Amino acid sequence: MIKGFIFDLDGVITDTAELHYTAWKNLADKMDWEFDRTINDKLRGISRMDSIKVILDHNNAKLNKETLVELAKEKNDIYVESLNTMTPDDYLPGIKELLTNLRIEGFNVALGSASKNALKVLEQLNATAFFDIIGDGNSVSKSKPEPDIFLYGAEKLKLQPEECIVVEDAESGIDAAKAGGFHSIGIGPEERLGHADLRFDSTKEATLFEIKSYFKDLF
Structure with a gap:
């Protein structure tokens, strides 16, 4: 039962998808990485660190773990700030x-x-x-x-x-x-x-x- x-x-x-997309897009633009809605769809349901690895793989980019953590935090800060716009x-x-x-x-x-x-x-x-x-x-x-x-x-x-x-x-x-x-x-x-x-x-x-x-x- x-x-x-x-x-x-x-x-x-x-639906926070648009807020996530905007935050990832801001980070990608800063890093001069390619990022669009097709790549964004691959991030659905997975963790922040797994998401940034997907973006890295798409761009054939390599970064050390410390930098990855810093960038993931930066994306999260952008996203969390945007959450203040949400209402019931x-x-x-x-x-x-x-x-x-x-x-x-x-x-x-x-x-x-x-x-x-x-x-x-x-x-x-x-x-x-x-x-x-x-x-x-x-x-x-x-x-x-x-x-x-x-x-x-x-x-x-x-x-x-x-x-x-x-x-x-x-x-x-x-x-x-x-x-x-x-x-x-x-x-x-x-x-x-x-x-x-x-x-x-x-x-x-x-x-x-x-x-x-x-x-x-x-x-």
């Missing part, structure tokens, strides 16, 4: 209603995000009360597609993976959910998330009614 839900943050609860109006369509209904029906809910700024984002949205557990980039050492962040959430909720549904917008996130033995819902296009157990084109379609209808044998 399904007893818990674990949500990714970016692209599921809210910045939930993606239908997500606040879904979280509210999960609360009403007594499900356990965790966040499972690679972001180390997840708490700040939730606070800007006034969303912390929807979550029993907040798992973020500070909670585990291995990021998606490893399942560690979801396993962390399930353990803290005192649930088994098969008792939880993971909601993700990234291919690496669905890979992580499957690797951990979780049920999965993908938010986004077929070509990216066709391997999820259930997929919606947008968050607006992901109602609790539709989720229960699909996983009816598990509720």
Whole structure:
């Protein structure tokens, strides 16, 4: 039986993708690196340090670890500053209603995000009360597609993976959910998330009614 839900943050609860893109673009321009939206798409769902390595690889650039850490911090500072512009109006369509209904029906809910700024984002949205557990980039050492962040959430909720549904917008996130033995819902296009157990084109379609209808044998 399904007893818990674990949500990714970016692209599921809210869309900070444009803020991330702008921050990475600012850094890339400063370093004279090529960076566009195609490269940016490859950063979906992965950690900050893994992201900068993707950008480096694309540009055939090499830097020592100390410099990489400094640049990643610089990007993060730009991004964190931009978070101050977020408000409780910045939930993606239908997500606040879904979280509210999960609360009403007594499900356990965790966040499972690679972001180390997840708490700040939730606070800007006034969303912390929807979550029993907040798992973020500070909670585990291995990021998606490893399942560690979801396993962390399930353990803290005192649930088994098969008792939880993971909601993700990234291919690496669905890979992580499957690797951990979780049920999965993908938010986004077929070509990216066709391997999820259930997929919606947008968050607006992901109602609790539709989720229960699909996983009816598990509720």
